Amino acid sequence: MPPVIDIRHIHRVFETEAGMAHILHNISLTVAQGEFVAITGPSGSGKSTLMNILGCLDTPTAGTYLLEGLNVAQLDDEELAEVRSERIGFVFQSFNLLSRMTVLDNVMLPLVYTGYAHGHREERAVSALAQAGLPVDHYDHKIGELSGGQMQRVAIARALVNDPAIILADEPTGNLDSATGQMVLESFHALQRTGKTIVLITHDPHIAAEADRIVTIRDGRLFHEGSADGSLPGTAVSGRTLSDLPHTRSEGGSL
Numbered sequence: 159m160p161p162v163i164d165i166r167h168i169h170r171v172f173e174t175e176a177g178m179a180h181i182l183h184n185i186s187l188t189v190a191q192g193e194f195v196a197i198t199g200p201s202g203s204g205k206s207t208l209m210n211i212l213g214c215l216d217t218p219t220a221g222t223y224l225l226e227g228l229n230v231a232q233l234d235d236e237e238l239a240e241v242r243s244e245r246i247g248f249v250f251q252s253f254n255l256l257s258r259m260t261v262l263d264n265v266m267l268p269l270v271y272t273g274y275a276h277g278h279r280e281e282r283a284v285s286a287l288a289q290a291g292l293p294v295d296h297y298d299h300k301i302g303e304l305s306g307g308q309m310q311r312v313a314i315a316r317a318l319v320n321d322p323a324i325i326l327a328d329e330p331t332g333n334l335d336s337a338t339g340q341m342v343l344e345s346f347h348a349l350q351r352t353g354k355t356i357v358l359i360t361h362d363p364h365i366a367a368e369a370d371r372i373v374t375i376r377d378g379r380l381f382h383e384g385s386a387d388g389s390l391p392g393t394a395v396s397g398r399t400l401s402d403l404p405h406t407r408s409e410g411g412s413l
């Protein structure tokens with residue numbers, strides 16, 4: 159099976175008023191299906207820039223990205239949006255939930271444009287919330303009534319509701335105390351046991367240590383655990399088309 163994430167010799171250069179800012183340098187990284195990888199590194203090293211590329215929110219200036227075998231550079235905007243919504247679940251430090259809506263409505267939001275009937279959307283949201291470990295009696299609560307840890311569980315459920323292959327989490331425990339962060343991390347471990355591929359950015363070495371593998375970015379260069387740099391030998395890159403992607407919907411189920 160090809161890696162879920164396969165980036166090769168990626169560079170990202172931003173044009174700024176002060177000139178060209180070369181932020182990512184020759185980064186290569188593969189992540190296998192079901193793997194849990196932590197990306198760590200100091201502030202400003204390029205972690206979010208890399209995560210934006212992995213999440214198809216940004217494109218590299220040079221290099222190749224194969225996502226589940228798809229060559230991302232060959233996708234148009236509509237196809238990229240489809241990949242983002244169906245194959246990738248995003249979890250952020252600041253939760254990014256709508257505070258005046260209920261838990262259930264927040265989790266159902268990504269399904270609005272799927273064309274599923276309301277009942278089916280609700281079923282999927284309930285299943286995702288169960289997977290994320292939020293108690294049932296909280297489903298009709300407003301987000302503003304929840305604790306930080308509960309909010310992050312809702313955000314994880316929202317990321318899961320489309321049954322994506324990959325979960326990308328940017329400092330998901332950054333706003334939580336360490337005990338709550340640890341509990342949220344348990345949700346990621348549980349997701350990994352269901353076959354999800356997880357890439358998590360963290361500053362916290364204790365969180366990073368829980369991943370299968372840690373990669374570190376310093377000054378835009380990637381360092382793999384136990385090796386000097388992240389470069390891979392150059393290989394010819396082909397890629398599949400969007401319709402070749404496997405449909406791995408599992409219709410939920412609790413962990």
Ligand SMILES: Nc1ncnc2c1ncn2[C@@H]1O[C@H](COP(=O)(O)OP(=O)(O)OP(=O)(O)O)[C@@H](O)[C@H]1O
Pocket residue numbers: 172173174179181199200201202203204205206207208
């Ligand atoms: N759109 C952009 N244009 C110009 N420079 C950018 C842009 N986005 C990011 N940068 C620069 O790239 C560098 C890396 O930023 P990035 O946010 O990826 O770092 P980070 O490791 O995620 O930092 P933090 O841990 O503080 O979130 C920074 O110097 C930032 O100013």
